[in-house]
Amino acid sequence: MKQRLRVIPLGGVSEVGRNMWMIEYDEDILLIDCGLMFPENDMLGVDLILPDISYLRENKERIRAIVITHGHEDHIGALPYLLADMGSPPIYATRLTQGLISVKLKEAGLHRTSEMRDIVPEEDVREGPFRIEFYRVAHSIPDGVGVIVGTPAGLLVHSGDFKLDYTPVDGRPTDMSKLSELGQRNVLAFLCDCVRIESPGYTPSEKVVGEAFDNFFAQAPGRVIIATFASNISRVQQVLDTAYRYYRKVAVVGRSMENNVRMAQELGYLDLPEDTVMRLPEVLRLPPEEAVILCTGSQGEPMSVLSRIANQDYSPIRIRQGDTVIFSASPIPGNEESIHRVINSLFQQGADVIYSALTRVHVSGHASEEELKLVLSLVKPQFVVPIHGDYRHMALFRKLARSMGFQDEQILLPENGTVMEFSQNYGKITGKISSGNIFVDGLTVGEVGHVVVRDRQLLARDGILMVVVAVDRRTGKVVAGPDLLSRGFVHGQPDEDIWDEARDVVLKALHHDGDTPSDWTFANRKIKDTLGKFFYRKSRRRPMILPLVMEV
Amino acid sequence: MKQRLRVIPLGGVSEVGRNMWMIEYDEDILLIDCGLMFPENDMLGVDLILPDISYLRENKERIRAIVITHGHEDHIGALPYLLADMGSPPIYATRLTQGLISVKLKEAGLHRTSEMRDIVPEEDVREGPFRIEFYRVAHSIPDGVGVIVGTPAGLLVHSGDFKLDYTPVDGRPTDMSKLSELGQRNVLAFLCDCVRIESPGYTPSEKVVGEAFDNFFAQAPGRVIIATFASNISRVQQVLDTAYRYYRKVAVVGRSMENNVRMAQELGYLDLPEDTVMRLPEVLRLPPEEAVILCTGSQGEPMSVLSRIANQDYSPIRIRQGDTVIFSASPIPGNEESIHRVINSLFQQGADVIYSALTRVHVSGHASEEELKLVLSLVKPQFVVPIHGDYRHMALFRKLARSMGFQDEQILLPENGTVMEFSQNYGKITGKISSGNIFVDGLTVGEVGHVVVRDRQLLARDGILMVVVAVDRRTGKVVAGPDLLSRGFVHGQPDEDIWDEARDVVLKALHHDGDTPSDWTFANRKIKDTLGKFFYRKSRRRPMILPLVMEV
Secondary structure (H helix, E strand, O other): OOOOEEEEEEEOEOOOOOOEEEEEEOOEEEEEOOOOEOOOOOOOOOOEEEOOOHHHHHOHHHEEEEEOOOOOHHHHOOHHHHOHHHOOOOEEEOHHHHHHHHHHHHHOOOOOOOOEEEOOOOOOEEEOOEEEEEEEEEOOOOOEEEEEEEEOOEEEEEOOOOEOOOOOOOOOOOOHHHHHHHOOOOEEEEEEEOOOOOOOOOOOOOHHHHHHHHHHHHHOOOOEEEEOOOOOHHHHHHHHHHHHHOOOEEEEOOHHHHHHHHHHHHOOOOOOOOOOEOOHHHHHHOOHHHEEEEEOOOOOOOOOHHHHHHOOOOOOOOOOOOOEEEEOOOOOOOOHHHHHHHHHHHHHOOOEEEOOOOOOOOOOOOOOHHHHHHHHHHHOOOEEEEEOEOHHHHHHHHHHHHHOOOOHHHEOOOOOOEEEEEEOOEEEEEEEOOOOOEEEEOOEEEOOHHHHHHHHHHHHHHOEEEEEEEEOOOOOOEEEEEEEEEEOOOOOOOOOOHHHHHHHHHHHHHOOOOOOOOOHHHHHHHHHHHHHHHHHHHHOOOOEEEEEEEEO | OOOOEEEEEEEOEOOOOOOEEEEEEOOEEEEEOOOOEOOOOOOOOOOEEEOOOHHHHHOHHHEEEEEOOOOOHHHHOOHHHHOHHHOOOOEEEOHHHHHHHHHHHHHOOOOOOOOEEEOOOOOOEEEOOEEEEEEEEEOOOOOEEEEEEEEOOEEEEEOOOOEOOOOOOOOOOOOHHHHHHHOOOOEEEEEEEOOOOOOOOOOOOOHHHHHHHHHHHHHOOOOEEEEOOOOOHHHHHHHHHHHHHOOOEEEEOOHHHHHHHHHHHHOOOOOOOOOOEOOHHHHHHOOHHHEEEEEOOOOOOOOOHHHHHHOOOOOOOOOOOOOEEEEOOOOOOOOHHHHHHHHHHHHHOOOEEEOOOOOOOOOOOOOOHHHHHHHHHHHOOOEEEEEOEOHHHHHHHHHHHHHOOOOHHHEOOOOOOEEEEEEOOEEEEEEEOOOOOEEEEOOEEEOOHHHHHHHHHHHHHHOEEEEEEEEOOOOOOEEEEEEEEEEOOOOOOOOOOHHHHHHHHHHHHHOOOOOOOOOHHHHHHHHHHHHHHHHHHHHOOOOEEEEEEEEO
């Protein structure tokens, strides 16, 4: 019998970010999430990375719908770039998630292109051969869901991003009854969030952050400036609630923070305590011990409000003695240096700074080791696939599943683009489709980025050196130059007359056996080689060398 | 009365690394430590950063001696670069530290230039007006000391790098009696290691690492590959001891690891259990459950043995199922991405990987919050100066000292180059000397680096674009070009004929009002401006533009 249910990650495995899953049954395709990823430090100049949708671009008429599990960047952020290329299929999302998607599409100047359809956790929907159900999950953003996809081959479950918070701020915990019910329904494959598996035990409830806020708001002698992710609506709620309890007023500052707060309030996901939110100028006129400023910048992002305050580049707010600044988010790996720079600078200007290394002003939104065991023991799938993690997280998840009695062939570790086929009692990795890194770089979106990024790495390490020579096109004689120009390159000693020597090296390379090479490609290579060796000897550096021979 | 005791950090405050202190009394100078610092991620292409010794270069005949507190890179690493410039004064160091300095000077091709003098913790020495005593401190390397400098103005204490480990591997804990004795001696100023102040409570003893090793060596089904710092002699000792207990043999791999182990053994700081250390080929011939490989690479350094193993680029060792790899060191901030890449790759090749996020295979060598309080309450200095930390650590130390009753004027927070003057009951910041970042870049050492690094940052972000035009020197007519060459730059759409347009832009810029500009500097600026605007409009990128007009 032909295996017809194919499950393929288009992004988000062996990496953290750009989550996107494709479920294909016969001629029908269902997508889950469409996120973006931020580049690593050595992906120089790259703005964003998107999932590879080459396959979808060629098969867009077969896409039935996109289901979005929740409103974080790594699950919705690629929609503005890719929605049109996929033929703008309908989007299923909960109301808050819809709100966040709309803000995002509007900011990108896109009018709503896809039809939005409500997810209501107790109602299921049908799209082609797929019967789709949803269940609530607690995470660091409200209104997240897990997804159950019924197919003729069997039941797939996608966990969404989740933790088992029994006391979430919005009062809507992960649906444990649904998870146990799944244990009775013979789940074929369970795709499970594994990113926090390195943490032993249980992830603390979002509630503990509120308790920490209580302390700091009570003790802060002056203004409180607090930074978190704009999408972290639960955190925003806790800031507002705490401010209200301590008779403080809150100014919400920064475009994305303002947009999200307005939207979440309109949709009823934020409960604004009476007279608590005010405009910034009004809050700044209050006595400092009554003022709270809520802004973005918890990751040290250079253009965020908090970084600008730290750089004394945000005119309404200057740090002064008595200010307390709270970073209510953990550093995303790779951001440590910029965050520390902001922290140091705030301290230097006289603020007291509270950050995650010091105390619990942030908790994770993902399940820790024991929670994963609990969920796995409830769902009891035939096959399990760790998702939403680096390879190390996935490998640790395999170890965990083994310890619970899963056999190796029941645990599938896909790469991006890996095709997993499932049918009754059957699950295997059977192939691979296109799975590149799609870079967003300025206005360009595409694979073109790879060579460019490699060049930037070379440029960044040792700089560049240009050599230009003009030669007579008939005689081949050098009529001007060689001129040398360098940027980002240092040589042995500033006073040494290395450049004259280098010019001689070039001239010799051009006339090595008395006559002139008529093939300028060859001459270029020759200049590059000899000059490269010359400078390596002098400086132990290998600048990129670009020779240009001009015929005049 | 003139204040004559001046204390100046030349590196190592408001940063972690390149520790170096200058103590000046009248005409005499005493130095403590001479370390290097590794660059941050955005200091592109820079290899190392050294302390600024401009002042010492001009006053080398006044330097009496350098005291080295212990053998870590951030305390000895700049010696090969700077010793000669300081006139090679005598170096005081304990025997292990001397060994590490000698290995370093030899590796740099330097014969021992300075006289080495033994530090014996119970004996004091005299250098000009300074009476110098030493006391033992426990740290992540054996044979560290704190330094007590008696001057006619009063007593200075430099804590060295320390923690209060009562059960260190070498059996030599921090000298608590000396610390309490200092409390009776009216210490004028105490310079105190503050880098781990973010950790509440006490730093665990190095012993707990040994207990963790016991578990992993007992459970590992095959070979154990373990990476740590080459200088971490105590960790090496624990690996050897554990291997011996579990009937395993150890191969020491990698140049710096081999050098340090040999030296430490010769000096009696490493106690090699019988028949435990063997050469790599012999160890590889053993059954896997009897093999241990000890190597460098715990920070993901690209050329280290462990990174090469992970990249399948170290021919003697290929990872196979059953191997256990242990990272016995915490990530230094900024190294997370490279470390995670190595971990992922080792997992992918089938190893089980144990690292600091998972379990206690490393402890810090520095004192945590409660230890700092304890030491401060023992030493009871008149003035206290937090050292060896970022500004945030120093600011937290100030908070801690305040909480213990110190007045603000008793707590001095210097920057690099800050002059602190002390005399009886007096301590104040009074000035500043030269304090740049001295970059080592290839063979170059010097300030030159700043412009170069800024250029590299620009190149790394948006790449470079060169424009070359040849003009007739008499008529000013364009006779060849404009030729455009780019590297690391992407434009709007690959298929667009943007280059032809750009060439037109250049030609127009050259002939803007009908005649030819005779001043080529002006022409260059014109090309740069118009082309810059053109490409920003097309690509939202600002590549570095280098125009070159050649007269032929």
